[in-house]
Amino acid sequence: MQDFAPGAAVESRRTNGRTLATALLDALKDRGARQVFGLPGDFVLPFFRAVQESAILPLYTLSHEPSVGYAADAAARLGSTLGVAVVTYGAGALNMVNAVAQAYAEKSPVVVISGGPGAEEARMGLGLHHQVKSLNSQFEIFREVTCAQAILNDPDTAPFEIARVLDTALSMSRPVYLEIPRDLVDRPCPRVPRLALPQADATAARACAREILDRLRAAERPAILIGVEARRYGLEGKLAALCRALGVPVATTFMGRGLFAGEILPLLGTYLGSAGEPDVAEAVEGADCLLMLGVILSDTNFGVSYRNIDLRASIRAFDGAVAFSHHNYPGILLEALVDALAEIAEPIGSAAAAPSPRYTTGLVYDDTPLEPSDVATALNDLFATSGVMPIAADVGDSLFVGLEVCETDLVAPGYYASMGMGVPAGLAICTATGRRPVVLVGDGAFQMTGWELGNCRRYGWAPIVLVLNNRSWEMLRCFQPDQPYHDLDDWHFAQMAVPLGGEGVRVETRAQLKDALAAAYRDGRSFQLIEVMLPRGKTSRSLCRYSAAMRQLSVLKDE
C-alpha cells in the first residue's frame, strides 16, 4: 500500500460538495489532463453529465471508440501528461481495447474511464446488456493492456484508489483503467489526495551516472540513442543540454522520430538500420559504447539492420531501471539519471550541434505525376516559408513519408503500428496544442477513421489532411507483391469533404499539390482534405529502403 502525502487523511473527511465524478475530474486536471475525449452510452451517461455540467475539463465526443482512444493517446503524447478517454461499459470500452494496447506498447499514459453497472443491477443475477461473460470480464480484459486498474465501488476508498491509479499512470507512463458504477457517480466524495511520489534515489543515480560517464570516456566511438521516454517524461530540453555538454553523436529511434524539434544538439537523425541514412547506422551500430535513453527494444526500432547492435556494449535506461552488460541499477527514474549525468557532464567527444539532418526541398512546379516522397518535399517547401506545423501520421507509407519531413512535432504509432490513429491524433493536436496540424494518412487507414473529420465543424478544428490515395494496401503489397486483395477501389475522398464540413481537392501532379497546399494553408476556416493520387506499386524512398532491407534480411536469414 503506498504512503500518502501528510494530511491526506484529514482532507478525506471534507467533501466540500465534491462528488465521486468531480473528485475524479479534479484529480485528472491536477495531474495535467487538459481535456476529455468520449463517446457515451447508458452506463456512462451520469458521468458524462458530470463532465459536461462541472466543466472541469472540456469534453469532445467522437464517432467511434477506437478514435476516442487514439485521440486521448495523442493528447497524452503531445502534452507529456494524462490523456482521458470516457466510454460506456462493454460495447464502448471493448471497442477501444486496440487503441489502449497501442498506448501501452508505446508508453502513453491514457486514462480509460468506463461507466459500469450499479450495485443493485449487479445483484439482480440477470445478464446485463453489454455484459460479455461475467461483470468483471471487462476489468480483466483491461488488466492486460494497462498498468493499474480500479473499480470505484466503495466511496470510502475511491479517493485513494483514484490517486493510486492516476499516479501510477504518470510514473509508469502507461495506460490505466477506472470503472465507475453508474449509481455512485454523484455520491459525495472528498478530494483525491496526492500520493507521496517514490523519491528518486539520488545516490544510486549519481553512482550510475559516474559509471556511465567512465564507460563513455573509455570508448573510442561512443554514441547516444534516444527514444520515446524523452517525450513521455518531458525531458527533451534536459537531454539536448546534456548531449551538447557531452559532445557525443546522438540519434533518435524510429519511434523517437520528431523528438527535439527546435532543440540544438549533435543530432545525426533517425536510426533506421540499413533502411536509413548510412552515417546514422554506422554511428549507432559501430559504437563501442551505446548509451540508450528511453528506448523501446522493438523490431521497428532495431529490426532492420544487417549488423546486430552489440547489446553487451550498450547501456540502457528504460522503464525506471538502468541495465549494463552484467548488472542493473533498479529504481532509477530517467529524469533522475539525466540530472545526475548533467551534474558531472564534460566534453567527451567533439560532435558539435550538427546541422539539421538533410531533408529534400525544391519540389519542381510541373505536370509530373506525383510519387509519395513528393508529399514530404512539398511539405518541407511549405514549412520553409510558412513555419513548421505539427504532424500526425498514420500507418502505411504515410508513416515513412513522415520520416522525410523536416524536424517537427510528430505523433505516429511507430511500434505497435495500428492503423487509424492519424486523423483522430490530428484532431487531438487541435485541442491539445491549439495549433493547426498536418495529417498524413493512406486511403486504407482513412477508410477506418477518416470520417472523424465530420466532427471538425462543431469544434472549429481545421487540420490539413493529406490522403495518400494509391487505391491500395501498398505497404502490404511490398511484403507480398502478388495478391489482388491489396487493390482497393477509388473512393473519391475529396468529393466527400464538403458534406463532412470541409473543403476537398484531388491532385495528380506536383504543381497541383503545391497549389493545393498553399490554398489549404491560407484557408483555416475548416478542415482541408487534399487527395493525393499515387500509382500502385510506388512507395516513398524510406519505405522502399525499409522493405528492401526486410527482404534482404529474410534472404540472409534463410541462407
Ligand SMILES: Cc1ncc(Cc2c([C@H](C)O)sc(CCOP(=O)(O)OP(=O)(O)O)c2C)c(N)n1
Ligand atoms: C488496424 C490495423 N489493421 C491492419 C494492419 C496491417 C497493415 C499494415 C502494417 C504493415 O501492419 S499497412 C496496411 C495497409 C495500409 O494501407 P493504406 O492506409 O492505404 O497505406 P499504404 O497504401 O501507404 O500502405 C495494413 C492493412 C494494421 N497495421 N492496423
Ligand SMILES: [Mg+2]
Ligand atoms: Mg493505400
